[in-house]
Amino acid sequence: xxxxxxxxxxxxxxxxxxxxxxxxxxxxxxxxxxxxxxxxxxxxxxxxxxxxxxxxxxxxxxxxxxxxxxxxxxxxxxxxxxxxxxxxxxxxxxxxxxxxxxxxxxxxxxxxxxxxxxxxxxxxxxxxxxxxxxxxxxxxxxxxxxxxxxxxxxxxxxxxxxxxxxxxxxxxxxxxxxxxxxxxxxxxxxxxxxxxxxxxxxxxxxxxxxxxxxxxxxxxxxxxxxxxxxxxxxxxxxxxxxxxxx
Amino acid sequence: xxxxxxxxxxxxxxxxxxxxxxxxxxxxxxxxxxxxxxxxxxxxxxxxxxxxxxxxxxxxxxxxxxxxxxxxxxxxxxxxxxxxxxxxxxxxxxxxxxxxxxxxxxxxxxxxxxxxxxxxxxxxxxxxxxxxxxxxxxxxxxxxxxxxxxxxxxxxxxxxxxxxxxxxxxxxxxxxxxxxxxxxxxxxxxxxxxxxxxxxxxxxxxxxxxxxxxxxxxxxxxxxxxxxxxxxxxxxxxxxxxxxxxxxxxxxxxxxxxxxxxxxxxxxxxxxxxxxxxxxxxxxxxxxxxxxxxxxxxxxxxxxxxxxxxxxxxxxxxxxxxxxxxxxxxxxxxxxxxxxxxxxxxxxxxxxxxxxxxxxxxxxxxxxxxxxxxxxxxxxxxxxxxxxxxxxxxxxxxxxxxxxxxxxxxxxxxxxxxxxxxxxxxxxxxxxxxxxxxxxxxxxxxxxxxxxxxxxxxx
Ligand SMILES: Cc1cc2nc3c(=O)[nH]c(=O)nc-3n(C[C@H](O)[C@H](O)[C@H](O)COP(=O)(O)O)c2cc1C
Numbered sequence: 001x002x003x004x005x006x007x008x009x010x011x012x013x014x015x016x017x018x019x020x021x022x023x024x025x026x027x028x029x030x031x032x033x034x035x036x037x038x039x040x041x042x043x044x045x046x047x048x049x050x051x052x053x054x055x056x057x058x059x060x061x062x063x064x065x066x067x068x069x070x071x072x073x074x075x076x077x078x079x080x081x082x083x084x085x086x087x088x089x090x091x092x093x094x095x096x097x098x099x100x101x102x103x104x105x106x107x108x109x110x111x112x113x114x115x116x117x118x119x120x121x122x123x124x125x126x127x128x129x130x131x132x133x134x135x136x137x138x139x140x141x142x143x144x145x146x147x148x149x150x151x152x153x154x155x156x157x158x159x160x161x162x163x164x165x166x167x168x169x170x171x172x173x174x175x176x177x178x179x180x181x182x183x184x185x186x187x188x189x190x191x192x193x194x195x196x197x198x199x200x201x202x203x204x205x206x207x208x209x210x211x212x213x214x215x216x217x218x219x220x221x222x223x224x225x226x227x228x229x230x231x232x233x234x235x236x237x238x239x240x241x242x243x244x245x246x
Numbered sequence: 247x248x249x250x251x252x253x254x255x256x257x258x259x260x261x262x263x264x265x266x267x268x269x270x271x272x273x274x275x276x277x278x279x280x281x282x283x284x285x286x287x288x289x290x291x292x293x294x295x296x297x298x299x300x301x302x303x304x305x306x307x308x309x310x311x312x313x314x315x316x317x318x319x320x321x322x323x324x325x326x327x328x329x330x331x332x333x334x335x336x337x338x339x340x341x342x343x344x345x346x347x348x349x350x351x352x353x354x355x356x357x358x359x360x361x362x363x364x365x366x367x368x369x370x371x372x373x374x375x376x377x378x379x380x381x382x383x384x385x386x387x388x389x390x391x392x393x394x395x396x397x398x399x400x401x402x403x404x405x406x407x408x409x410x411x412x413x414x415x416x417x418x419x420x421x422x423x424x425x426x427x428x429x430x431x432x433x434x435x436x437x438x439x440x441x442x443x444x445x446x447x448x449x450x451x452x453x454x455x456x457x458x459x460x461x462x463x464x465x466x467x468x469x470x471x472x473x474x475x476x477x478x479x480x481x482x483x484x485x486x487x488x489x490x491x492x493x494x495x496x497x498x499x500x501x502x503x504x505x506x507x508x509x510x511x512x513x514x515x516x517x518x519x520x521x522x523x524x525x526x527x528x529x530x531x532x533x534x535x536x537x538x539x540x541x542x543x544x545x546x547x548x549x550x551x552x553x554x555x556x557x558x559x560x561x562x563x564x565x566x567x568x569x570x571x572x573x574x575x576x577x578x579x580x581x582x583x584x585x586x587x588x589x590x591x592x593x594x595x596x597x598x599x600x601x602x603x604x605x606x607x608x609x610x611x612x613x614x615x616x617x618x619x620x621x622x623x624x625x626x627x628x629x630x631x632x633x634x635x636x637x638x639x640x641x642x643x644x645x646x647x648x649x650x651x652x653x654x655x656x657x658x659x660x661x662x663x664x665x666x667x668x669x670x671x672x673x674x675x676x677x678x679x680x681x682x683x684x685x686x687x688x689x690x691x692x693x694x695x696x697x698x699x700x701x702x703x704x705x
Contacts, residue, residue, distance in 0.1 A: 033485065034485065058482065059481050062486050078479075079469070079482040098469035098470070102413055120468040121413065123414065140409065159464060236456065237442060237460045
């Protein structure tokens with residue numbers, strides 16, 4: 001069992017009363033990750049969990065499928081909030097490789113930096129990184145929205161299929177290489193664009209969409225300061241004239 | 247193409263290649279071994295189109311294979327089992343190393359991963375029906391899990407591929423096993439491919455892609471590289487599924503000794519090794535024919551790795567790539583595999599390359615027995631297509647029954663051989679039961695050349 005910081009008898013009811021956060025604490029110095037995740041898989045909607053001493057451990061809060069609030073106080077290792085489905089996960093420190101990989105819905109918020117492949121293959125939901133993200137941010141994204149406060153590394157949005165990636169800082173090399181239908185907004189510089197990724201005009205609907213994403217991420221940047229990138233759709237079909245692009 | 251007869255005395259309306267071989271030779275025409283007609287046609291096709299040839303099926307060149315091995319059978323010092331009276335068990339447990347819910351199959355012949363998209367929904371359903379009838383598993387593919395397939399498959403293995411098309415935690419939890427795909431024998435180091443003809447609305451929706459594009463899947467996983475990362479990735483999948491679900495790692499046979507050892511080290515419950523003859527739905531021909539090593543060469547290397555780590559039979563080994571008969575099954579098991587997987591043979595059992603569609607194969611520029619254009623989506627047998635009219639030709643119930651029949655035959659054939667070797671379980675077959683017909687097969691399979699005690703390269 002997870003070591004609870006409140007006695008079992010005082011456990012919050014299945015549905016937390018309005019306005020009263022049902023706080024359950026798990027200290028990973030005392031409990032293994034397995035117990036944390038099992039407890040989160042057994043959690044019920046409305047609960048609020050706080051994880052202390054995460055110590056950069058891997059696979060924290062993965063596969064959550066209940067409408068819960070989870071705060072990880074400190075740094076998380078690989079695949080934090082992987083395959084997230086419901087509720088909110090907040091990491092107050094940094095996150096390792098594959099943060100919120102394959103997220104389906106719900107939201108994940110990292111207050112520090114995130115390593116490589118943040119939100120990789122995400123199908124939905126919102127991932128917010130207040131700091132920087134490493135290489136391959138949003139790789140193969142399939143519908144997730146990602147908002148990065150700082151910079152992102154090279155090969156980000158590689159083969160990005162759907163969803164939106166917002167970068168308030170700068171983007172590294174080969175942004176959006178082989179991109180499909182995802183949309184990328186960058187405020188700062190782009191070191192280089194990948195194959196078949198081009199700058200596209202910012203129309204009213206894009207400014208509106210971007211404003212919504214920035215607001216959802218709690219950011220104050222002006223959408224007018226961003227540029228938009230997306231697919232030229234030239235590589236959608238194998239063609240002899242594209243042979244040097246692959 | 248039609249050759250122009252160069253000799254005056256040949257009636258112009260008879261194409262030379264339709265004449266009997268001796269008549270061609272009598273004309274003084276000699277086919278080049280290096281530039282044979284298929285090679286010439288390949289060059290002509292490349293020159294005309296500027297695009298490499300993409301096709302389905304597996305390697306068509308001859309490589310050392312199970313045909314090059316023989317069983318010794320019982321003799322004075324080995325007692326056979328009575329063919330129809332004494333029991334020879336065939337069941338296999340897969341994934342009991344770490345998973346609390348391992349698979350228990352009634353036959354060691356499983357159905358390999360083939361995607362909905364590459365195959366029609368009816369074909370997937372038929373695979374599920376046939377496999378479930380005999381108590382074995384089917385496997386999803388590059389494109390996610392369909393309800394038809396989950397519904398019809400008693401044991402369903404869910405592939406975790408670089409593309410992650412359709413990947414989601416609900417299906418992950420519904421799966422009876424998870425197969426992390428690093429590679430495929432037909433194309434170790436290559437990603438998937440699905441051409442526009444097959445990207446219908448449903449397929450595109452499942453993969454989050456625009457309808458009709460030529461899909462190219464990634465060849466590397468997006469969020470891990472190398473065995474150290476893989477160990478963490480396996481840990482994540484176990485956490486998500488609460489350590490219930492077996493986790494397989496599938497590799498294309500290239501360096502199976504190291505890959506198997508690293509898969510074990512990374513925490514796999516089951517290792518799947520797919521040899522170079524393994525089938526594919528769509529890959530560049532140059533890739534299919536020139537990358538990877540034969541199934542026969544891969545098995546002993548994988549088994550050696552498992553034995554050295556002390557996990558042979560604890561981490562199970564599934565072998566695929568060119569399994570056709572119960573003899574192939576028995577030989578793979580005797581060399582140390584716990585189970586096999588079939589792709590191409592299963593499609594043939596469903597109805598692929600059926601001579602009843604001869605006229606239609608011919609209209610597509612192919613022939614029954616040669617058809618390999620799985621990428622093209624116009625399969626007359628309704629298997630490798632997304633065209634609703636073609637797909638409706640395949641009755642999933644009847645096709646499922648044919649597959650079940652075939653799986654039973656494979657199992658009974660393997661039992662026949664095992665009993666003749668005196669084994670009361672298919673898993674009791676061992677390399678000692680085998681000899682090789684050729685020096686190459688002997689060296690690769692590490693069993694002696696028939697009539698000798700010689701294994702080239704050993705000791
Ligand atoms: C039509 C078709 C589709 C396939 N799709 C996949 C796939 O999605 N993922 C995968 O790992 N292997 C795929 N394979 C390879 C099979 O899983 C298996 O490795 C191979 O077919 C075994 O060799 P065999 O065809 O000689 O039995 C496919 C094979 C075929 C014939």
